[in-house]
Amino acid sequence: MTRYWVGAAVLLMASGLSGAPTLAQDYPTRTITMIVPFAVGGPADITGRIVADIFSRRLGRSVVVENINGAGGTIGALRAARANADGYTILFGHMSTNALAPAFYPNLNYDPQKDFEPIGLAAEYPELLVVRKDFPARNFSEFVTYAKANANRLNVGHAGVGSISYIGCLLLNSAIGIKPTLVPFTGTAPVLNAMLSGEIDYECDPVLGTLSQVQAGVVRALAIAAKKRSPILPDVPTSYEQGLPEFDCAVMYGVFAPAGTPKPIVEKLAASLNEGLDEEQVRKRLVGLGADMIEPNRRGPKPLADLVKSEAARLIPIISAANRSANP
Numbered sequence: 001m002t003r004y005w006v007g008a009a010v011l012l013m014a015s016g017l018s019g020a021p022t023l024a025q026d027y028p029t030r031t032i033t034m035i036v037p038f039a040v041g042g043p044a045d046i047t048g049r050i051v052a053d054i055f056s057r058r059l060g061r062s063v064v065v066e067n068i069n070g071a072g073g074t075i076g077a078l079r080a081a082r083a084n085a086d087g088y089t090i091l092f093g094h095m096s097t098n099a100l101a102p103a104f105y106p107n108l109n110y111d112p113q114k115d116f117e118p119i120g121l122a123a124e125y126p127e128l129l130v131v132r133k134d135f136p137a138r139n140f141s142e143f144v145t146y147a148k149a150n151a152n153r154l155n156v157g158h159a160g161v162g163s164i165s166y167i168g169c170l171l172l173n174s175a176i177g178i179k180p181t182l183v184p185f186t187g188t189a190p191v192l193n194a195m196l197s198g199e200i201d202y203e204c205d206p207v208l209g210t211l212s213q214v215q216a217g218v219v220r221a222l223a224i225a226a227k228k229r230s231p232i233l234p235d236v237p238t239s240y241e242q243g244l245p246e247f248d249c250a251v252m253y254g255v256f257a258p259a260g261t262p263k264p265i266v267e268k269l270a271a272s273l274n275e276g277l278d279e280e281q282v283r284k285r286l287v288g289l290g291a292d293m294i295e296p297n298r299r300g301p302k303p304l305a306d307l308v309k310s311e312a313a314r315l316i317p318i319i320s321a322a323n324r325s326a327n328p
Helices: 002-026 043-059 071-081 095-104 140-153 164-176 188-196 207-216 263-277 280-288 301-326
Strands: 032-036 063-067 089-094 116-132 155-158 181-184 202-206 219-224 250-258
Touching: 032 043, 032 071, 043 063, 043 089, 043 116, 043 207, 043 250, 043 263, 043 280, 071 089, 071 095, 071 250, 089 095, 089 116, 095 164, 095 250, 095 301, 116 140, 116 164, 116 188, 116 207, 116 263, 116 301, 140 164, 140 219, 155 164, 155 188, 164 181, 164 202, 164 301, 188 202, 188 207, 188 219, 202 207, 207 219, 250 263, 250 301, 263 280, 263 301
Parallel strands: 032 063, 032 089, 155 181, 155 202
Antiparallel strands: 089 250, 116 202, 116 219, 116 250
16 A cells, blocks of 8 residues: 555656646636726726736636726735636736835735746836816926915816825825825726816826826816836926926736746746737837837746836835825
């Protein structure tokens, strides 16, 4: 009996070792679910669907996008973190869900850096400061002056505590030294609708979020939170050239798998994303939406892991202090 069990154990170990390449070769054999932890129609959803299409075409299987909104994206991220680590549930996360969430949710039920396997960075979108069309300030300098004098009368829209729109304006308000009223909504689209109806005065969101409205002239962009101007909004000055470098927020969007997902599957997903980002139609679409394309040396699991760590180290202390000030 002893020889039998020893032999069986050896066979099991051998099959496990030889199964890793086979696992990657066979994967995927069925539909993949990609969780987008934000509402339909927002920047994360739009960009996530572009990435889902890349995976579907490159891997030859359907990729279903599941929007799980709430709590600044952490509800959907938690669902992904607790999913089976088999490559059939992945997360399209961003700077908040996978780097900064601990600053907003002290009792977060997942660890952004320990509970996920980074797959790759997909796009970055610098944030815009956008005001309602009839806002008194006509440029960024006038905005700062007006905001300091009228902070208690200003309403700022955001898509929930911990969302990118919340983070961007928290950084802005902190840099200016104001405490306006923060008004939560269920997503980016409702924030924009509230601005168009005059309920809120300004918001901060990735270029993609308000691009068409800015281009149509129904809202006004006063600053882009980056070192360089956007090629699709060349007339919008940067925060740096307008003297407020503290308002620096280029939102990263990336793909993550639950911790423990086999390395061959992670590598296969990373390779598919990398190849897709080199497709001309993908590049044109992302650039047309206001994204900064990801250079080849910044793609893949390690660069994304490094970015998550560096953004957390840079921004969590600032965000935590600003969040306490905004919500005493």
